[in-house]
Amino acid sequence: MPKEGITTREKDYSQWYLDIVQQAGLADYAEVVRGCIVFKPTGYAIWEMMQRQLDDRIKETGHENAYFPVLIPKSFIMKEAEHVEGFAPELFEVTRIGKEELQDPYIVRPTSETIIGHFYARWIRSYRDLPLLINQWANVMRAEMRTRPFLRTAEFLWQEGHTVHVDEADAERETLMILHDVYADFAEKEMAMPVIRGRKTEKEKFPGALRSYCIEAMMQDGRALQAGTSHNLGQNFARAFGIQYTDQNNTQQYGWTTSWGVSTRLIGALIMVHSDDEGLVLPPRLAPTQVVLVPIYKNDTERSGVMEVVQRLTAEWKGKLRFKVDDRANLTPGYKYNEWELKGVPLRVEIGPKDVEKGSVAVARRDIPGKEGKKFVPQAGLTEYLAGLLEEMQQALFNKALAFRESRTAHVNNYDELKQQIERGFARAYWAGSNEDEKRIQDETRATIRCIPLEQPGVAGRCVYTGKETDQLVIFARAY
Amino acid sequence: MPKEGITTREKDYSQWYLDIVQQAGLADYAEVVRGCIVFKPTGYAIWEMMQRQLDDRIKETGHENAYFPVLIPKSFIMKEAEHVEGFAPELFEVTRIGKEELQDPYIVRPTSETIIGHFYARWIRSYRDLPLLINQWANVMRAEMRTRPFLRTAEFLWQEGHTVHVDEADAERETLMILHDVYADFAEKEMAMPVIRGRKTEKEKFPGALRSYCIEAMMQDGRALQAGTSHNLGQNFARAFGIQYTDQNNTQQYGWTTSWGVSTRLIGALIMVHSDDEGLVLPPRLAPTQVVLVPIYKNDTERSGVMEVVQRLTAEWKGKLRFKVDDRANLTPGYKYNEWELKGVPLRVEIGPKDVEKGSVAVARRDIPGKEGKKFVPQAGLTEYLAGLLEEMQQALFNKALAFRESRTAHVNNYDELKQQIERGFARAYWAGSNEDEKRIQDETRATIRCIPLEQPGVAGRCVYTGKETDQLVIFARAY
Numbered sequence: 001m002p003k004e005g006i007t008t009r010e011k012d013y014s015q016w017y018l019d020i021v022q023q024a025g026l027a028d029y030a031e032v033v034r035g036c037i038v039f040k041p042t043g044y045a046i047w048e049m050m051q052r053q054l055d056d057r058i059k060e061t062g063h064e065n066a067y068f069p070v071l072i073p074k075s076f077i078m079k080e081a082e083h084v085e086g087f088a089p090e091l092f093e094v095t096r097i098g099k100e101e102l103q104d105p106y107i108v109r110p111t112s113e114t115i116i117g118h119f120y121a122r123w124i125r126s127y128r129d130l131p132l133l134i135n136q137w138a139n140v141m142r143a144e145m146r147t148r149p150f151l152r153t154a155e156f157l158w159q160e161g162h163t164v165h166v167d168e169a170d171a172e173r174e175t176l177m178i179l180h181d182v183y184a185d186f187a188e189k190e191m192a193m194p195v196i197r198g199r200k201t202e203k204e205k206f207p208g209a210l211r212s213y214c215i216e217a218m219m220q221d222g223r224a225l226q227a228g229t230s231h232n233l234g235q236n237f238a239r240a241f242g243i244q245y246t247d248q249n250n251t252q253q254y255g256w257t258t259s260w261g262v263s264t265r266l267i268g269a270l271i272m273v274h275s276d277d278e279g280l281v282l283p284p285r286l287a288p289t290q291v292v293l294v295p296i297y298k299n300d301t302e303r304s305g306v307m308e309v310v311q312r313l314t315a316e317w318k319g320k321l322r323f324k325v326d327d328r329a330n331l332t333p334g335y336k337y338n339e340w341e342l343k344g345v346p347l348r349v350e351i352g353p354k355d356v357e358k359g360s361v362a363v364a365r366r367d368i369p370g371k372e373g374k375k376f377v378p379q380a381g382l383t384e385y386l387a388g389l390l391e392e393m394q395q396a397l398f399n400k401a402l403a404f405r406e407s408r409t410a411h412v413n414n415y416d417e418l419k420q421q422i423e424r425g426f427a428r429a430y431w432a433g434s435n436e437d438e439k440r441i442q443d444e445t446r447a448t449i450r451c452i453p454l455e456q457p458g459v460a461g462r463c464v465y466t467g468k469e470t471d472q473l474v475i476f477a478r479a480y
Numbered sequence: 481m482p483k484e485g486i487t488t489r490e491k492d493y494s495q496w497y498l499d500i501v502q503q504a505g506l507a508d509y510a511e512v513v514r515g516c517i518v519f520k521p522t523g524y525a526i527w528e529m530m531q532r533q534l535d536d537r538i539k540e541t542g543h544e545n546a547y548f549p550v551l552i553p554k555s556f557i558m559k560e561a562e563h564v565e566g567f568a569p570e571l572f573e574v575t576r577i578g579k580e581e582l583q584d585p586y587i588v589r590p591t592s593e594t595i596i597g598h599f600y601a602r603w604i605r606s607y608r609d610l611p612l613l614i615n616q617w618a619n620v621m622r623a624e625m626r627t628r629p630f631l632r633t634a635e636f637l638w639q640e641g642h643t644v645h646v647d648e649a650d651a652e653r654e655t656l657m658i659l660h661d662v663y664a665d666f667a668e669k670e671m672a673m674p675v676i677r678g679r680k681t682e683k684e685k686f687p688g689a690l691r692s693y694c695i696e697a698m699m700q701d702g703r704a705l706q707a708g709t710s711h712n713l714g715q716n717f718a719r720a721f722g723i724q725y726t727d728q729n730n731t732q733q734y735g736w737t738t739s740w741g742v743s744t745r746l747i748g749a750l751i752m753v754h755s756d757d758e759g760l761v762l763p764p765r766l767a768p769t770q771v772v773l774v775p776i777y778k779n780d781t782e783r784s785g786v787m788e789v790v791q792r793l794t795a796e797w798k799g800k801l802r803f804k805v806d807d808r809a810n811l812t813p814g815y816k817y818n819e820w821e822l823k824g825v826p827l828r829v830e831i832g833p834k835d836v837e838k839g840s841v842a843v844a845r846r847d848i849p850g851k852e853g854k855k856f857v858p859q860a861g862l863t864e865y866l867a868g869l870l871e872e873m874q875q876a877l878f879n880k881a882l883a884f885r886e887s888r889t890a891h892v893n894n895y896d897e898l899k900q901q902i903e904r905g906f907a908r909a910y911w912a913g914s915n916e917d918e919k920r921i922q923d924e925t926r927a928t929i930r931c932i933p934l935e936q937p938g939v940a941g942r943c944v945y946t947g948k949e950t951d952q953l954v955i956f957a958r959a960y
Contacts, residue, residue, distance in 0.1 A: 028599065032556075033549040033586065034577070038599055041544035041614065048545065064521035065528060069513040070550070070588075070619055070635055071572070076512075092551070093576035094588065097514070097623050098569040106513065108550075108574065108588075119508065119518055134521065139550050139619065143577050155550055 003342060008277045013221040018149070020271055024280040024343050027149040035147045035154030039264070042343065043150075045288035046267050047157065051137065053190050053286070054159060054262065057182045063133040063161060068115050070139070071106035076114035079240040083113065086207025090142040092154075108141040113208065113233070113259055116162045117241035124164060124255065126246045131174070132164040150268035151225075151480050158263035164243060164255040168234070171256035172211075175232040178260045179213045183228035191266070192283040192398040193217050193273045194405055195227055196475060198451025203435045206259075210234030216450045216475065218405040219272040222425035224450045224477035227269050230260035268480070273401050274367075280344030281366055283397050284390035291323040291386055292345045296333050296352035305356045309379065313351075313361075316383050321390075341366060346393055347386060355379075367393055367400075415441075418464050418476060422447040426477045432463035432470035441465065441476075450475045483822060488757045493701040498629070500751055504760040504823050507629040515627045515634025519744070522823060523630075525768035526747050527637065531617065533670050533766070534639060534742065537662045543613040543641060548595050550619070551586035556594035559720040563593065566687025570622040572634075588621040593688065593713070593739055596642045597721035604644060604735065606726045611654070612644040630748035631705075631960050638743035644723060644735040648714070651736035652691075655712040658740045659693045663708035671746070672763035672877040673697050673753045674885055675707055676955060678931025683915045686739075690714030696930045696955065698885040699752040702905035704930045704957040707749050710740035748960070753881050754847075760824030761846055763877050764870035771803040771866055772825045776813050776832035785836045789859065793831075793841075796863050801870075821846060826873055827866060835859075847873055847880075895921075898944050898956060902927040906957045912943035912950035921945065921956070930955045 005023050007015040021027050026043030030036040039047065055065075071094055078084050092108040095101065109115065116134075124132060137159050144152045161178065165171040179197055187195045195215035205212035209231040216224050237243070238254040247253050274281040284290050295310050297303040310325060317323050324345075326336050333350065340348055350362040361382065365373040377385055408425025412418045421427035422445055431449065433441075442448050452474050460471040485503050487495040501507050506523030510516040519527065535545075551574060558564050572588040575581065589595065596614075604612060617639050624632045641658065645651040659677055667675045675695035685692035689711040696704050717723070718734040727733050754761040764770050775790050777783040790805060797803050804825075806816050813830065820828055830842040841862065845853040857865055888905025892898045901907035902925055911929065913921075922928050932954050940951040 028602070030549050030599075032553050032598060033551050033595075036549040036551070038549070039547035041546045044546050045544065047547075064525065066521045066524050067519035067527075067637065069510050069516040069518070070621070071513045071516070073512050089578040091576075091578060092574050092586075094572050095575045096573035096585075098571060105576075106572075115510075115513075118512060119510075122508070141550070157547065 003278050003338070006277060006279065009220060016277070017268075017272060020275050020280055021149045026267070026271075026280075029147070029149070033154075035144045037147070037149050037153050039157075042288075043267060046270065046282070046286060047264055049286045049288055050186075050190070050266060051159075054182070054186055055137075057186060058135050058159065058161065061177065061181060063135045063163075065137065066134045067136055067138070068112055068119065070109055072109050072112070072115045074105045074107050076118065077107060079114065080208045080237055082236075083208035087111070087142070090144075092141045092143065109138070110140055110142045111259070111261070112136060112138070112140075112160055112162065113237050113257075114241065117237045117243060117257070120162075120164055120255070120257075121242040121244070124243060124245050127166055127248055130164055130166050130245060130255065131170060133161075133174075134163065135159055135161045148268070150264055150271070153264075156264045158261050160259060160261040163258045164238070165258070166245070166247070166253070166256070168232075168256050171232050171234075171258050175211070175213060175230045175258045175260070178258075179215065179228070179230040183230065183260075183262060184215050186262075187215055187217065187227055188398065190283070190285045191270055191273070192285075192394055192401065193227070193269060194398065194402040196451060196453050197455075198453040198475065200229075200451060201435075201438060201449045201474070203438050204448065206231045208233060208236050210236065213454075214451055216477075217269055217273060218401075218408060218425060218477075219269070219480065220404065221272075222408045222423075222477070224426065224475075224479040225265075225269045225272070226450070226479065227266060228260070228262040231258060233257040233259060274397055275344065276369075278369065279342035281397070282344040282346060284346045284394045287322070287344065287346050289322055289324050289345050290390055291317070291321050291347045291349060292340045293323060293325045293349045293351065294333055294336050294340075295325070295327055296350060302353045305353060306351055309351055309356050313379065313382060317386075320383055321386060337364075346390060349382075349386070363389065365389065365393060367397060412464055412476075413462070415465055418447075419445055422476055422478055426450070426475050427464075429464035429474060429476055430461035430470050431465070431472055431474040432468040433465045437465050445478075447476045447478050450477050450479060483758050483818070486757060486759065489700060496757070497748075497752060500755050500760055501629045506747070506751075506760075509627070509629070513634075515624050517627070517629050517633050519637075522768075523747060526750065526762070526766060527744055529766045529768055530670070530746060531639075534662070534666055535617075537666060538615050538639065538641065541657065541661060543615045543643075545617065546614050547616055547618070548592055548599065550589055552589050552592070552595045554585045554587050556598065557587060559594065560688045560716055562716075563688035567591070567622070570624075572621045572623065589618070590620055590622045591739070591741070592616060592618070592620075592640055593642065593717050593737075594721070597717045597723060597737070600642075600644055600735070600737075601722040601724070604723060604725050607646055607728055610644055610646050610725060610735065611650060613641075613654075614643065615639055615641045628748070630744055630751070633744075636744045638741050640739060640741040643738045644718070645738070646725070646727070646733070646736070648712075648736050651712050651714075651738050655691070655693060655710045655738045655740070658738075659695065659708070659710040663710065663740075663742060664695050666742075667695055667697065667707055668878065670763070670765045671750055671753070672765075672874055672881065673707070673749060674878065674882040676931060676933050677935075678933040678955065680709075680931060681915075681918060681929050681954070683918050684928060686711045688713060688716050690716065693934075694931055696957075697749055697753060698881075698888060698906060698957075699749070699960065700884065701752075702888045702903075702957070704906065704955075704959040705745075705749045705752070706930070706959065707746060708740070708742040711738060713737040713739060754877055755824065756849070758849065759822035761877070762824040762826060764826045764874045767802070767824065767826050769802055769804050769825050770870055771797070771801050771827045771829060772820045773803060773805045773829045773831065774813055774816050774820075775805070775807055776830060782833045785833060786831055789831055789836055793859065793862060797866075800863055801866060817844075826870060829866070843869065845869065845873060847877060892944055892956075893942075895945055898927075899925055902956055902958055906930070906955050907944075909944035909954055909956055910941040910950050911945070911952055911954040912948040913945045917945050925958075927956045927958050930957050930959060
């Protein structure tokens, strides 16, 4: 049943998203600071869950965290030709400190390749210092034309990995390892969000990169969202900043660098992949609160009986489940159910006087609405039951999202089919066109090549636009 | 034995500190961005340990994290009279986005009372919304005349709590709870750093606060370091930003706000309280690596015997100790010992062929130099032994720092005694002087009143400067 204050997805998907963000209390617009939002506690808690999981994976794969200045000399950004072209229009510039006008202004980092490159050049001497594997958690700023909470904000939070390697092969290995073992694994296991791993076309790659890789996910309106990128930067930044090392033959060499990042945009993806017309739906592994327990009673006698059971049950949950007991007075159970559904808590446990008698509780699953998702289960063994149900729900959300993506993905053989399919979702197509062809398609259809999937059929076909034979398959879609 | 590259504390305490920071690889100067440093992995890892502990305490006391924009409209900072006076000379100002000159510039947050006040005014409606208890982890910027890594940097990292309450009593309770249960408890239990809890004088309080509280610690040169502050802001910011609520009688009231913060300056305090002429000394609870294991062997046969024991021992340590095995080739054990001493790892375990035979290992404690700190202990029960030793060392570091502070603190009865004592450490003195008197003492001695300790003797005495009778005792010291 759709909720008050939430536009249905069918009626207006874009408004539905904004309604969820507002009604679940995830973010607030910050009109007073152009393009910015406030990450409210409920929204920020999701980011903290993501950070913890990503940080573990980043460290397990051998990286350490560090922190570099938020300001970058403007001249730095000018040193890499493609990089400056990509970022110049979006830069926030510091030109004054106190009353002093600066001769050489600073920019607020839009990304940190340049400032980090400057320090790497100073730190690296020999091949023994490589690979250098560092990650940074930081805020960055890029001016945006239109603001959409989490998806497009002038300031956003992210992690940016920056590594240096002795040769192209090692840099490429790192770039792909991050894509697979960190980003795709995180997206699919923790976010329950299936992703396509692929390479960006020349037109879509990161300004200054040799090759850019990405993971792309499908939202419920069939549009794509780039959920993470990993770049092999070649020797471009090494040459621009003088990142050199002495190799085993005592010869000076330029290093090979990579960079990779995911951001608070993932919160937007999480919302759009799983939520429904009743509010937010969170996958259990990233839900700050996994279980909410609502005690039900009409008088003090009932209350004391119910709360005794609540105490006993929750004592066992500590350290095993992330839970809240909603014992607020003056609010009906129905009001509370509604609020926790809106906020996406995966499981709701209800205990009333009858449950106390019977030694049972009612458990409702957020992803299965109404009576179908509600079961009466014994109090004995409840902790394990709930833990199992959370895992089941995690898997169910992934399966549902995958089935949805499959149902909205189709192979297209010509431009007309392409145009029709991108109204529905992802179009899989052979591609041998030029940058200009790609640009023309974008102008005509608002769809772009999201990626060249790493998994390729190895069978040739005809390019959807030029008709040339090719064995390269790509994914076209409209994107966030 | 003092190490190469480290000036002794006796010779030049200030240079000793800089040497430790550089030799242990904690930070690097970022001359290209005025007043900034790079937090290198070894230094940043200490901050991550601190963050985790502080964040737990902040959440356990009922606060949630959120995130507000890094930029603040310059006009906001002008709204609270004392606040603008305190911060105006230090502000980094954004006046341009891309090619657009801004009519209304932004400042990079020096602290977030104003921007957060703006949103609180929007969010709070009724007494039911209070208390509002929010914390933010963020970077902030304030121009500094001279840079000292961690202690004084233009950009630093911190947490800033911002809360709103129905009345003065509740705001005061929060302010003091944070001081005691979060900051002082963290400093003493985790940092092993004894602190004096006190209130700031009118002259020293936060710009815009009603009352400022602080914890003050003594460094090894006898100078004070303010390690955390907690402010009762009264209704000053509530009036400036219109933070109002409807009370139970349906009357509009201004809220009472607090703010409180600790920063990466704590890394500087940690270094200065415990380290020695051989390098960094880290208290075990905040040491990113608590135990380093150095295998010793001369050939492959010895190596395989030693490494078998290493595997067995470390398998048991997982999840119980934070450890590293230093199995680097081509480096002597002596070189490795030196490096880990420099980096402050609390315990070193050595295993050679003879230890394999005897079923023993050698364990060296970082805080007790030379043979006295080294013991041969059986491999059986080693995990528990090490865990116990870490706790023992944690307590020993606290006791040592406390004894040092006591030995460098003295009661002074007149201005001459005061001048002498501040050369050594903390001067405890009765005080009934004016703001001007305080200023004059600062000009003449470079010492300030660090705080009015919360624990007072309750016995009157004569003011160290004016001779007036008073029951207020204060602490004078030179400070970082």
